[in-house]
Amino acid sequence: MKDTLRQTAADITAEAFGLLMADLKTDRPELYIFHPEQLYDKLEIPKDPKMGNYALPLFDLAKILKQNPIALNKQLAERQNLIIGAHDNYAHLKFEAVGGFNNTRIRIETLAQFTLRQIGNNAREYGSSDLGKGKSIVIDFSSPNIAKPFGVGHLRSTAIGNSLYRIHKKLGYTVIGINHLGDWGTQFGKMIVAYRKWGDERLLMADPVRNLYDLYVRFHKEEKENQTLTDEGREAFKALEDGDDAAVALWQKFKDYSLAYFQKVYDRLGVHFDYNTGESFYNDKMNAVIDRLQKAGLTEISEGALIVPLAEFGLPACLLRRADGATLYATRDLAGILYRAESYHFEKALYVVNTGQRDHFKQVFKVIELLEKAEMVPLEKAIAPRLVHVEFGWIKFADAVMSTRVGNIIFLEEVLDKAVSLAKAKILEKNPDLKEIDKIADQIGIGAVIFADLSTRKEKDVNFDWDKVLNFEGETGPYLQYTHARLSSLLRHYAKEKPTEINYTLLAHAEEERVIELLYKFPLVVEEGADSCEPYIIVSYLLELASAFNKVYQRKDNQGRIDKIISDNFELTEARMALVRAVRTVMNEGLYLLGLEAPNEM
RNA sequence: GCCCCCGUAGCUCAGAGGAUAGAGCAGAGGUUUCCUAAACCUUUGGCCGCAGGUUCAACUCCUGCCGGGGGUACCA
Helix, strand or coil: CCCHHHHHHHHHHHHHHHHHHHHCCCCCHHHCCCCHHHHHHHCECCCCHHHCCEEEECHHHHHHHCCCHHHHHHHHHHHHHHHHHHCHHHCCEEEEEECCEEEEEECHHHHHHHHHHHHHHHHHHCCCCCCCCCCEEEEECCCCECCCCCEHHHHHHHHHHHHHHHHHHHCCCEEEEECCCECCCHHHHHHHHHHHHHCCHHHHHHCHHHHHHHHHHHHHHHHHHCCHHHHHHHHHHHHHHCCCHHHHHHHHHHHHHHHHHHHHHHHHHCCCCCECCCHHHHHHHHHHHHHHHHHCCCCEEECCEEEECCHHHCCCCEEEECCCCCECHHHHHHHHHHHHHHHHCCCEEEEEEEHHHHHHHHHHHHHHHHHHHHCCCCHHHCCHHHEEEEEECCEEECCEECCCCCCCCCEHHHHHHHHHHHHHHHHHHHCCCCCCHHHHHHHHHHHHHHHHHHCCCCCCCEECCHHHHCCCCCCCHHHHHHHHHHHHHHHHHCCCCCCCCCCHHHCCCHHHHHHHHHHHHHHHHHHHHHHCCCCHHHHHHHHHHHHHHHHHHCCECCCCCECCCCCCCHHHHHHHHHHHHHHHHHHHHHHHHHCCCCCCCC
């Protein structure tokens, strides 16, 4: 969607450049590099709001013109303001030369009217766009291994993926969310061996995932002392892959129990997948990929295994088949890529997977690239450039990586339960008359946990910290939710009777101005979140918005009393409530994009 | 060994060529006859790991070093 305010600023600047160039009597065409369209994109939002609404850095251009940027800026601003003076409908803009930055300031009531009307007219559609119209995007996320508990470590992929899902959907993409369950591979051979050796039907029934996890940890412990276990595990997986009835039956049992358990977790988190196609789904699709790679002449046999050598790209070889003929993780991912390309014709495929698998994805993507090169697939049809590994850091505990193998894992359910009961205690303390306490405690507790996970740039490792996750004050999920509840409360208190013309000049305090600027920025923030595949962008924006609104809410007048939003002054109250309505809309939508609920009371 | 990522306030983290390095937590002090104090205000706290280099401009880019983490073929 085109932003007319921004476009006007760009137009004026382009015109001013024209005048400036004429005055400089330059006839070098390469100097006329600034056209309205380019300027539109070149306008930045200054980091410091004191610097206005847009900033145009002039350093590059000054260099080309061999001029001092400060002097150039001064001349430019003179002409810009000359143009404004000559047109009545430009009266809302002002240009300032500050050092080498050409800053644009939009009159606040114009910005307020522009922004609040847009939000009012579109409600939750504000910030949406048709950027992704007609394009589909596949997001592979969460993807836990079955027969293992859902640890806090798995939350990252789930939370980031879910947020990216919602963000892209808002931008008009057709989004396909896939839970690529780890339900195939040697580990299931190991599980089968472990269960046959030490398993117990009754224990399994009582607490399936816990029991399977114990077996898993025990297997890895004993495996260290007893090497033959490793071979037994591999043999069992080979049998499974070859369709051995007993092995398949056991595997199916593990899988059914696990899926039921995972579904409970996803329901609590409010996460939805379009497909739960795990690795086993590609079981009958791997031969085709291997054939294609062989025909393309990319494979070779090394130490008995079938590989695609990648040494010339500085990568370890990609293994397609083990020496015993069984397939590997990479084989299934390759089959998955081809299947997804065929089925969904994706514009992009995102793999939201831990940074520890960086090399794996480099290998797999490279193999696809080589295959397409060998098959002479034209570039515009090629899928290799559309594959993106959205990587994120580890969750560590006491500075050690959590590992299901070692057994130092924290169960997500435990974290959620603790957070929810803490939220409930807080409600009972602050707002005991609240209806549906359990439901709201759920929303707050779970929101706090998801938020804690999203509140760091994704590629950083994060130390799991109970205090941080269970903290509801400061930069937290509950803080955002609380602000939203407060906004909702204002709307409940103020029942508007009839529509009136809003007088936007009444929103003139610096605190209100800041809120309006932030609301104006929201659509850009959503796009940036999608471009960078980084939900944190939304997180930090919402924190800023909440903080800015809370400052409005508790602003004091000259006598040191709170200047209330709802007052006897009807016109003033109307204007302020228009702002409240807009902030609530954006807050609500922003929380949704992160995967958090937005209770109206708490 | 080789390759990759990360070192910013006591703690957890923003800033990713540009304007005076910012938040939250923790510490100190304050604000409520209640539009939700899960909030707000004031305040303490920095050799941006170290050393060079590139640039009009470096926390940001390049090189080296130190410290932490990860990957490195039949696990996923």
